[in-house]
Amino acid sequence: MGIKKIAKKDIGNLLHQWGKDYTILVPSTEGDTALTVHGSRFTVHGLWDGSDVNLDWHRNTVKPPKSNFLPPMEEMFRFQKGKEGHSIELPQEERRQLIFGIRPCDARSLRLLDMIFTDVYQDPYYLPKRNSAVLVGLVCLRPYDSCFCTSLGISPGGSDDVDLLLTDIGDEFLIEEISDKGKRLMELTAGLEDATEDDITKASEAKEKAYGKVTRKIDTQHLKDKLLSSFEDETYWEKVAAKCIGCGICTFLCPTCYCFDITDEKVKKQGARFRCWDSCAFSLYTKMPMENPREEKWQRVRQKVCHKFEFYPMSFDVIACTGCGRCIRLCPVNWDICQTLEGIRDRGGDHQ
Amino acid sequence: MTASDISDKHRFLAQGNVYLPHIMIIEKIIEETPGVKTFHFNFKDEQIRDEFTFESGQFGEYSVFGVGEAPFCISSSPTRGDHLEFTLQRVGKVTNALHRLGVGAEIGFRGPYGNSFPIDLLQGKNLIFVGGGIGLAPLRSLIWNVLDNRDKYGDVQIIYGARSPADLCFRYDLDAWGDDKTVDVITTVDRQESRVQSPVSRVEAGNSRLQSQESRVGAGDSRLQTADSRLLREGFVPQVLEQVAPSAENAMAIVCGPPIMIRFTFPVLGKLGFTPEQMITTLEKRMKCGIGKCGRCNIGDIYVCRDGPVFTYAQIKRFISSEH
Ligand SMILES: Cc1cc2nc3c(=O)[nH]c(=O)nc-3n(C[C@H](O)[C@H](O)[C@H](O)COP(=O)(O)OP(=O)(O)OC[C@H]3O[C@@H](n4cnc5c(N)ncnc54)[C@H](O)[C@@H]3O)c2cc1C
Ligand code: SF4
Ligand code: SF4
Ligand code: FES
Numbered sequence: 030m031g032i033k034k035i036a037k038k039d040i041g042n043l044l045h046q047w048g049k050d051y052t053i054l055v056p057s058t059e060g061d062t063a064l065t066v067h068g069s070r071f072t073v074h075g076l077w078d079g080s081d082v083n084l085d086w087h088r089n090t091v092k093p094p095k096s097n098f099l100p101p102m103e104e105m106f107r108f109q110k111g112k113e114g115h116s117i118e119l120p121q122e123e124r125r126q127l128i129f130g131i132r133p134c135d136a137r138s139l140r141l142l143d144m145i146f147t148d149v150y151q152d153p154y155y156l157p158k159r160n161s162a163v164l165v166g167l168v169c170l171r172p173y174d175s176c177f178c179t180s181l182g183i184s185p186g187g188s189d190d191v192d193l194l195l196t197d198i199g200d201e202f203l204i205e206e207i208s209d210k211g212k213r214l215m216e217l218t219a220g221l222e223d224a225t226e227d228d229i230t231k232a233s234e235a236k237e238k239a240y241g242k243v244t245r246k247i248d249t250q251h252l253k254d255k256l257l258s259s260f261e262d263e264t265y266w267e268k269v270a271a272k273c274i275g276c277g278i279c280t281f282l283c284p285t286c287y288c289f290d291i292t293d294e295k296v297k298k299q300g301a302r303f304r305c306w307d308s309c310a311f312s313l314y315t316k317m318p319m320e321n322p323r324e325e326k327w328q329r330v331r332q333k334v335c336h337k338f339e340f341y342p343m344s345f346d347v348i349a350c351t352g353c354g355r356c357i358r359l360c361p362v363n364w365d366i367c368q369t370l371e372g373i374r375d376r377g378g379d380h381q
Numbered sequence: 382m383t384a385s386d387i388s389d390k391h392r393f394l395a396q397g398n399v400y401l402p403h404i405m406i407i408e409k410i411i412e413e414t415p416g417v418k419t420f421h422f423n424f425k426d427e428q429i430r431d432e433f434t435f436e437s438g439q440f441g442e443y444s445v446f447g448v449g450e451a452p453f454c455i456s457s458s459p460t461r462g463d464h465l466e467f468t469l470q471r472v473g474k475v476t477n478a479l480h481r482l483g484v485g486a487e488i489g490f491r492g493p494y495g496n497s498f499p500i501d502l503l504q505g506k507n508l509i510f511v512g513g514g515i516g517l518a519p520l521r522s523l524i525w526n527v528l529d530n531r532d533k534y535g536d537v538q539i540i541y542g543a544r545s546p547a548d549l550c551f552r553y554d555l556d557a558w559g560d561d562k563t564v565d566v567i568t569t570v571d572r573q574e575s576r577v578q579s580p581v582s583r584v585e586a587g588n589s590r591l592q593s594q595e596s597r598v599g600a601g602d603s604r605l606q607t608a609d610s611r612l613l614r615e616g617f618v619p620q621v622l623e624q625v626a627p628s629a630e631n632a633m634a635i636v637c638g639p640p641i642m643i644r645f646t647f648p649v650l651g652k653l654g655f656t657p658e659q660m661i662t663t664l665e666k667r668m669k670c671g672i673g674k675c676g677r678c679n680i681g682d683i684y685v686c687r688d689g690p691v692f693t694y695a696q697i698k699r700f701i702s703s704e705h
Contacts (some may be wrong), residue, residue, distance in 0.1 A: 105400050108446045114425065114487050115404050115446055119396065149687060150672045154397040199651070288676035291400075291669045295447025302400075302444075307675070314677055315667050317471045320640055322666065336679070343682035 033204045033221040034228055040202075042220060044129065051127035051163065054097060056090050088171055089353065094135050095142060097126055098158045101281075102305045105154065112299040125161040132169045134178045134351040136190035138212070138284030139164070144345045145287055146178030154304070163214055166191030167205070168232075170239050177245040177367060183328030183351055185243060186236030196232040204234040247370050249338075249348060255373050256339040263327065265376055269369050270330035272362050277308035279356035279364065280333060285349045288314070309333055334369055393433055395491065401673060402444055402489025403429060407482055408464055413550040414543075417515055419456065419468040419482055422488065435459055436500070437522040438663065438691045441492025442671045443467065443479070451475040452668045452686075455493065456518040457526035460483050468550065494671045495690050498635065498661065507535035509627045511646055513618050513638025517550050519663050519690075520637045524558070531563060538627055542569040542642075543620035569614040569621045583590040619645040622653075628636045629654035636662045647694055657695035664689050664697065 035043055107118045139159065145150035146159075169185035172178070178185060188194060192211030195202040195211050203224050206212045215221070224232075259265060280286040290307040294300050307314055309332045315323045323329050341349035350366070357365050395401035409421035424430040435455055444450040457466035471480045482488065508527060512520045520539075527534050534704045539558060543549045549568065559566045614621055618638065627634075634655055636646050643662055650660050666678035673687030680700045683689065 106398075110487075115489075117395075117401060119401075120397065128387075145674060148673055150399045152674060153400065169534070193601050287674070289669070289674075291450055291675070293444070293447050293449045300447045302450075304400075304675075307669075307677070309676065317665065332679075335681075336676075340679065340682040373499070 031206065031215065032224040033215065034198070034201045034224045035221055036201050037219065038200075043218070046220070047127050047163075047214075048219060050125065052124045053127050053129060054094075055129045056209050057100070088173065089132050089135065089169065089355075090125065091282065091355070091359065093138060093282060093353070093355065094128055094131055095138065095284050095287065097128065098139065098142070098155050098162070099287055099289070099306075100309060102303055103154060105302045105304055107301045108299065123158065125163070126158065127163045127165060129165045130167040131164050131191060131197070132291075133166060133185055133188035134169075134176070134183050134353040135181050135192070135284050136164055136166055136188050137181075137351045138353070139347075140190050141285045141347065141349050142287055143349070144347075148344075151169055161196060161209060163193075165211075166194040168194065168196040168236055170197055170235060170242075172239070172243045173354050173358055174245065175357035176243050176352060177247055177354065178352035179240060179243045180245075180249060181348060181350060181352045184236075184237040185191055198228055198231040198235065201228070203228055214268040244354075245352075245367060247333075247352070247367050248374060252348075252373070255315045255343045255376070258334050259376055260331070260335070261372050262376065265372065266327040266331045269287055269334075269372065270327040272360055273310075273326060273330055273364050275310050275326055275329070276361060277310040278359055278361065279366075280310050281306055282355045282359050284351060284353055284355070285337065309336070331368040334366065338370065385420055391428060393407035400491070402442070402450075402491045402669075405465075405488050405490045405690070406703065407484055407486050410482075410484060413468065413552075414548050416471045417468060417550055419466055419551075420479070420482075421457075421462075421464045421466050422490070423464045424490075425487070434463075435465075435493035436497030437526045438497035438519055439493035439495050440671070440690060441467070441490050441494060443475075444489035445475060445478040445482070446489060448478040450489070450669070451479075452494075452671055454519040454522070454663070454690075456521055458522045458529065460526050460529035464658075468515065468521075470515050480680055492671070495686060496688070498526075498605045498691055500526070502689045503633055503635075504528070504533045505535065505631075507628070507630075507632040508537050509619060509632060510537070510539045510541075511622055511632040511634060511636040512540070513642040514544065514548060516638030516642070516663075517541055517554075518637075520570075520635060521551055521554055523635065524554075528558075528561065528564070532582070535631065536565070537563065538565040538567070540567045540569070540618060540625060542616075542621065542638075544571045544573065546570050546573065546613065549673075553626055567614065567621060567625060569616050569618060571615075571617055573613075573615050593628070617645070618642050619649045622646060626653060629656075630657060632659065634660050636660060640665075650694075657698055661691060662694065662697075663691050 044055065047053060104120050106120065109116050142155070143159065146155040166188045168187070172185050189207065192208045194205045194207050194213065204221065206215050280288070288307045288309060289304045291302065291304050293302050309323070310329055312321060312324055312329065315321055323332055337349040341347065357367070395403050404425040405422045406425055407420050407422050411419040413419055424433060438454070440452050440454040442450045442452055447676060452678060453467045453469050455465055456468040469476050469479060471477055480487070510524060511518050524539065527537060541555065549555065549570070555566060555568060558564045619642065632655070634650050636643055664685045666680070668678045668686050669675040671686045673684045678685040681695070
């Protein structure tokens with residue numbers, strides 16, 4: 030396995046090279062928050078030189094990468110009514126995507142989403158995008174206070190879920206091949222230097238340090254069973270949900286939330302069917318003519334927590350949370366998933 | 382789920398894409414009650430028309446292009462007819478749009494989805510069908526299925542109720558079943574439109590067929606001048622069930638109807654000696670994808686679209702008291 034490196038000043042060239050075959054998505058700052066930016070600015074217009082790729086900033090993006098595989102709004106097909114009745118047309122296949130600088134937690138989130146989108150039925154929109162994409166990971170050297178990925182078996186210092194992995198070693202990035210797909214891409218990539226022993230040592234030190242920087246922890250032991258037994262504890266869940274304003278931000282921006290709605294638009298004789306992000310934070314989500322199983326806010330908050338920490342483990346044997354901390358730092362009222370889980374543990378203990 | 386189950390599920394995909402509807406043509410429309418219609422429909426594509434199969438209890442996602450999609454069970458039996466049927470109550474956007482369509486109109490359909498009634502388990506047993514309102518739609522598919530293989534089953538008893546005489550669906554089926562000497566049909570309404578008598582109080586226990594004229598509703602309602610009216614009782618389905626008191630021995634009860642009816646029916650069956658394993662029902666949750674992806678139809682770790690909609694009471698008991 031070849032370990033390579035590239036000077037930071039040459040990243041623009043590298044992305045240009047890859048941009049010939051892929052739509053490049055890069056983290057870029059706007060204000061003081063990193064956003065994932067579509068690289069089409071340079072592939073289409075040839076204007077962008079890669080200079081505002083912001084990898085020095087080392088903070089994760091606001092929008093999770095799911096939005097590139099399960100877009101907030103996606104056309105499923107078009108329909109038209111003609112003389113012979115209705116005809117249906119599928120959208121054009123999109124260009125392959127290369128996600129540059131994806132964090133280990135977010136790369137894991139895609140693995141978690143794969144489970145639902147391959148469960149019994151293969152999802153014909155998510156999977157082609159996912160299978161054709163390349164993930165170029167980045168060791169996360171500056172986690173947020175709200176991050177707790179290490180409690181969920183994820184390390185900010187490494188990832189098996191990416192194709193290539195970058196580590197910041199000063200003026201350069203070390204580049205490691207993680208998957209076969211990554212290996213093939215490396216073989217086709219010009220302008221990389223071989224890494225030295227010294228570079229590799231520097232990278233290992235950085236990775237180890239990164240691990241220690243995640244200080245927030247949750248205890249996942251027996252969590253599933255504790256949640257199961259807390260299910261009927263309305264008082265507890267009401268307390269937990271009290272300050273939530275039900276805005277849905279925590280679900281829209283959670284990298285593992287995938288709920289969607291299906292809806293039609295039509296003008297005269299033609300239209301399209303779309304799928305759009307939806308959220309269990311809304312009561313309309315489950316409303317039926319006669320009743321609503323999640324009419325109350327506490328029932329919806331409970332669903333959000335239990336889905337990730339109880340139901341997903343029951344279905345797929347894995348917790349559907351990566352500890353990315355988005356739901357904590359982006360919540361307008363500082364609702365904190367870790368506090369909720371902590372409370373569940375206490376509830377099951379002496380305090381009961 | 383085994384590999385063969387999975388490939389089976391992928392048999393009827395349009396262009397290999399699970400979200401693409403097949404184009405269907407409406408062939409006939411029956412007005413069941415003022416708010417409920419049954420549509421006979423068929424695939425426009427003749428090849429899939431011939432190949433398509435489904436099981437009683439399964440559902441589909443139906444769409445009016447430009448309005449949207451909604452789930453309904455297939456109310457016809459796989460044992461009958463060269464077309465499919467679905468029966469729907471007008472409650473909102475999609476159902477209203479469907480109700481406005483006429484014969485010859487095109488709709489979208491994808492399916493069949495979900496599990497089905499456990500035919501293997503039901504064979505050789507006495508069957509008690511308990512239905513309320515439009516809940517007869519999924520039951521009807523199974524009832525015809527059973528009657529078309531009559532020798533494989535024991536006694537068949539059907540207890541069906543609706544709010545008022547005008548709300549009874551599938552009168553033509555109730556008549557046909559009533560005429561079938563191997564089937565015991567008991568029809569009840571919550572309230573007679575014009576109160577002549579209270580037939581329920583007059584029924585002797587065990588005598589499931591009410592012969593008397595008294596149960597007939599006043600001359601005003603011509604809809605009741607059908608054969609089933611001779612059987613019409615008054616009372617809620619769970620109460621009638623308790624009076625009829627079917628034996629639990631070698632029996633299975635299949636219960637479909639509004640949630641409130643289901644909730645009151647299970648305890649009655651319990652009293653009659655039915656174990657939770659002997660009670661079968663279908664659950665209804667709001668659905669969009671129908672295939673376990675969009676997230677909304679869960680109760681706990683169960684996705685009603687993927688793991689249901691047919692469940693034994695034993696499977697869902699823990700969710701009935703407090704809904705997830
Ligand atoms: C597996 C299954 C089988 C069903 N079979 C039948 C059937 O055979 N006959 C029948 O009449 N109905 C059936 N239903 C219920 C039917 O799907 C809803 O009545 C229908 O979706 C309402 O759509 P709408 O666009 O007209 O309503 P909307 O305009 O969307 O809403 C009207 C009301 O219906 C509720 N609603 C909307 N969508 C759904 C939904 N997908 N499921 C439940 N409630 C919803 C809304 O919250 C609202 O209260 C079934 C539902 C399920 C889940
Ligand atoms: S972001 Fe905060 S306020 Fe909004 S739904 Fe989530 S927990 Fe509630
Ligand atoms: S639940 Fe919160 S911490 Fe966990 S993956 Fe979702 S946004 Fe990140
Ligand atoms: S209807 Fe989408 S998950 Fe069940």
